[in-house]
Amino acid sequence: MLEIDKLSIRYENTAAVEDFSLTLGADEIVTLVGPTGCGKTSVLRAVAGLVAPSAGEIRIGEHRINARRQVAPEKRGVGLVFQDFALFPHLNVEDNVAFRLKDRAPAERWLHTLGMEKHRHAMPDTLSGGQKQRVALARALAHAPSVLLLDEPLASLDAALKAELRWQIRQALKAARVPAIWVTHDQTEALSVGDRMGVMRAGRLEQLGSADICFRKPRTRFVAGFLGDAAFLPGRVGVREVHTELGDAPLEDAAQREGDQVDVLVRPDDLSLRRAADGNSRIEWSRYEGETRLHGVRLNQGAQLLVRTNHEDRFEEGETVDTRICAGHALAVFESAHAR
Missing domain, CATH: 3.40.50.300 (P-loop containing nucleotide triphosphate hydrolases)
Incomplete structure (x- = not known):
């Protein structure tokens, strides 16, 4: 021992x-x-x-x-x-x-x-x-x-x-x-x-x-970033979910109150992409990883995210896409950086 x-x-x-x-x-x-x-x-x-x-x-x-x-x-x-x-x-x-x-x-x-x-x-x-x-x-x-x-x-x-x-x-x-x-x-x-x-x-x-x-x-936030690709998306706490510009995600952290402004941790596997002429983001770059592809995505609001998709999903640089939260699990949230 x-x-x-x-x-x-x-x-x-x-x-x-x-x-x-x-x-x-x-x-x-x-x-x-x-x-x-x-x-x-x-x-x-x-x-x-x-x-x-x-x-x-x-x-x-x-x-x-x-x-x-x-x-x-x-x-x-x-x-x-x-x-x-x-x-x-x-x-x-x-x-x-x-x-x-x-x-x-x-x-x-x-x-x-x-x-x-x-x-x-x-x-x-x-x-x-x-x-x-x-x-x-x-x-x-x-x-x-x-x-x-x-x-x-x-x-x-x-x-x-x-x-x-x-x-x-x-x-x-x-x-x-x-x-x-x-x-x-x-x-x-x-x-x-x-x-x-x-x-x-x-x-x-x-x-x-x-x-x-x-x-x-x-x-x-340090642990979040050190243990993998991490991005933080502004959100607002609901009853059992957190609302973001990319859709809602489940919330299980009781430390926040309804209406609180938070930053939501999103990893590349928490997001999905689809082609859309009126989408909320565009592809800045794509990287082939073998079984998957990693994409750098710039939201219309300015934030940059990483999205991982199947290797068969090909997106061109500059292409307009719609990025959404697809995670079925609760996402971690942190005090909003703007609230400090």
Whole structure:
């Protein structure tokens, strides 16, 4: 079990992390995501024992770590998986995984589970990036850590391999029943692999929750924009809906009162397009994405939106179209920027 309570980390006069709290479930995976310099890697370093807390406390099993009480990294029972693999270049795969193990049975288990059994005698410099990361993960799990920390584990891999390997890593963590914090700058990765995700900004945790909640009900405009394409459309709160120039959308947030002016979060999949000579918008550009097309749309009132359609829907630059809200789910709303 890992508990982080009001953790703060300072480097000289710079605050890297402020008032960060997180309790990790018994076999839970939490992804931390945020822009470069937001403090997510500093949180990992503090848990691993590579940097001391300036305030707050970290609890790992029976260990209590704070500014006055330190526990050596090797005594924390924490496993680490890095972006650069950190394999021993002079040891083969099997010896890397079994390094310092008296009983090699756990190494055998994870070599088999992660599909590296037939490469047991290979040297690290003969392996692909994905194979190296499997070896690094097998080594970490073979030592039965109480918590596993993954720092951008897929950052150096190509996109196709990332999609495959992130699920293999998740399945391995669940099979081992090891709780993990997974740091990434990739929003898709963060949304897909974690049981919960935390979005960080300037050293603080802006939102912590399931990926679905963070995406559909972002707590702040920053979270809304960081977790995908976001645009904000002026609206007025009704009884159970919000009225906009593009039509009505369901409303489930009780924080607003009927008649309040709000900004409605609309994502590309919340909108639809159809050709109309008297439409409310025009196409500024279109981008082919394979299965879909992404369109930049300028409303007659001046706002710019992004709309995603099926790849068979072709619209020409400058074409007049009618843009409408098509979402069947409630859309997130924020206090109107004009009301501030």
